[in-house]
Amino acid sequence: MPNSVTVEAKVVGRRRPVITGWSVPLPPGTSRAPFTLRDLITCVVRAEVEAFQARQAEQRLQQVLSKAAIATGLAQGKVTLGDRDFEQTVNPETAVDNAIMGFIDGLYYVFLDDIQQEDLDATVHLTAQSRLTFVRLVALVGG
Numbered sequence: 060m061p062n063s064v065t066v067e068a069k070v071v072g073r074r075r076p077v078i079t080g081w082s083v084p085l086p087p088g089t090s091r092a093p094f095t096l097r098d099l100i101t102c103v104v105r106a107e108v109e110a111f112q113a114r115q116a117e118q119r120l121q122q123v124l125s126k127a128a129i130a131t132g133l134a135q136g137k138v139t140l141g142d143r144d145f146e147q148t149v150n151p152e153t154a155v156d157n158a159i160m161g162f163i164d165g166l167y168y169v170f171l172d173d174i175q176q177e178d179l180d181a182t183v184h185l186t187a188q189s190r191l192t193f194v195r196l197v198a199l200v201g202g
Contacts, residue, residue, distance in 0.1 A: 062084060063085055064083050064190075068193040068195065069193070071194060071196050083191075094183055095182055100158055100169070105154075108149050165196070166196060167194055171183055
């Protein structure tokens with residue numbers, strides 16, 4: 060079994076994917092035990108939470124404003140480095156639970172190598188070339 064899987068995310072109705080070619084590391088030891096779709100979704104969600112937290116930490120670092128950014132801020136009435144003081148806390152377990160519930164509720168579909176996966180507890184077989192695609196469905200207004 061490979062040590063990572065390539066992930067992309069799409070939204071029905073959009074031409075371009077939301078995420079393309081993102082490599083998600085798989086936890087050590089996944090080759091020894093049966094690996095289910097639930098495990099795979101959990102790995103992807105945890106990796107995304109870690110990436111989000113890393114981006115937040117990076118944004119908190121002091122940055123230098125350019126003269127143009129200061130001038131724009133003055134014209135708008137407020138010079139700021141952005142919302143660096145606002146930090147969202149994300150609980151990885153809650154995020155995993157929400158992702159699993161979203162799958163159960165049919166808010167998104169999962170395709171592994173272009174084959175739709177419908178059973179959370181079914182064993183998935185990954186190769187080094189495997190692509191995992193999340194397709195988020197968009198509800199119609201009034202539908």
